[in-house]
Amino acid sequence: MKFLHSMIRVYDVQKSIDFYTKLFGLKLSRQADLEDCTLYYLKDEITGVEIELTANFEKPEDKYVKGEAFGHFAFEVENISEFSNKLKSLGYEYIFEPFEIVLKTKDGLDKLKVAFLHDPDGNEIEVIEKK
Amino acid sequence: MKFLHSMIRVYDVQKSIDFYTKLFGLKLSRQADLEDCTLYYLKDEITGVEIELTANFEKPEDKYVKGEAFGHFAFEVENISEFSNKLKSLGYEYIFEPFEIVLKTKDGLDKLKVAFLHDPDGNEIEVIEKK
Numbered sequence: 001m002k003f004l005h006s007m008i009r010v011y012d013v014q015k016s017i018d019f020y021t022k023l024f025g026l027k028l029s030r031q032a033d034l035e036d037c038t039l040y041y042l043k044d045e046i047t048g049v050e051i052e053l054t055a056n057f058e059k060p061e062d063k064y065v066k067g068e069a070f071g072h073f074a075f076e077v078e079n080i081s082e083f084s085n086k087l088k089s090l091g092y093e094y095i096f097e098p099f100e101i102v103l104k105t106k107d108g109l110d111k112l113k114v115a116f117l118h119d120p121d122g123n124e125i126e127v128i129e130k131k
Numbered sequence: 132m133k134f135l136h137s138m139i140r141v142y143d144v145q146k147s148i149d150f151y152t153k154l155f156g157l158k159l160s161r162q163a164d165l166e167d168c169t170l171y172y173l174k175d176e177i178t179g180v181e182i183e184l185t186a187n188f189e190k191p192e193d194k195y196v197k198g199e200a201f202g203h204f205a206f207e208v209e210n211i212s213e214f215s216n217k218l219k220s221l222g223y224e225y226i227f228e229p230f231e232i233v234l235k236t237k238d239g240l241d242k243l244k245v246a247f248l249h250d251p252d253g254n255e256i257e258v259i260e261k262k
Contacts (some may be wrong), residue, residue, distance in 0.1 A: 001155050001156045001177075001206055001207065001208055001209075002175060002177045002178060002206065002207045003155075003157075003175035003177070003178050003180055003182075003204070003205075003206055004205040004206060004207050004259060005204070005205045006137045006201075006202075006203075006204055006205075007201075007202030007203045007204075007205065007257070008200060008201055008202055009199060009200055009201075009202055024132050024134075025132045026134075030236065031236070031237075032234035032235060032236045032241060033234065033235040033236075034232075034234065034235075039234070044132075044133060044134035046132075046133045046134070047133060047134050047178045047179055047180050048178055049134055049178050049180050051134075052202070052205070054202060060199075063200070064198065064199045064200035065198040065199050065200060066198040066200045066201070067195065067196040067197040067198030067199075067200075067201070068140060068191075068195045068196050068198075069139060069140055069194070069195035069196065069197045069198075069201070069252055069253070069254060070137075070138075070139055070140075070197070070198070070200070070201035070254070071137075071138030071139055071140055071183070071185060072137075072138045073134070073136070073137055073138075074134075074135040074136045074137075074138065074183070075132055075133065075134055075135060076132065076133045076135050077132055078132075101165075103163035103164065103165065103170070104163060104164040104165075105161065105162070105163045105164075106162075110163060121200055122200070123200060123201070126138070128135060
């Protein structure tokens, strides 16, 4: 058994493709049509997992309603300062600028540099600097 | 850059751990405490990606509210009939029993055997038979 993908419904598919491919390096690997929607697969070539974007032909008036059950997607970046420059040069913004988070684990304290932003549909995205 | 995890907030963390480890073979790889929650990481050892379960100390009265923006997680299984037997022996149920889905792609029709179920918090899970 293998984890394949996480699916999200997107309002403006081109905006979402731009966001995930330009900012996080995912690749648009394929697309497929169903009766009522088109599916776009954005692949992370390191792990092989995908984010499946569902672009329904019939959309809500504004964006899709977000609940509180799903939290976020997290991506690892080599250097969060360099990532911040890239983010700003592409016209995106953080909702929380990089900060240090301290996790208590059985092996002691684990300090991580993280930041948060929104994807074009308002889904939360966590960026974590590689240790 | 690398996809690390998808985070979901869970109500009864032991139920969620049982579901994802027993049914899909994810491994509880580590856990960590923050001020207001405990995080549990369930790793897919094939891809290395994780589902991060957030167990908040302060919970809503019932389950977390699900929106329509997040769709589902998808897992690949070798044989969907064998998976169905395992699912039932573990006391879980489908919301949609296995059926064939036909995707229109640029290379023609792509037929997949899929089924859907809910995780303990009501998040949709898609099961796709390996081709």
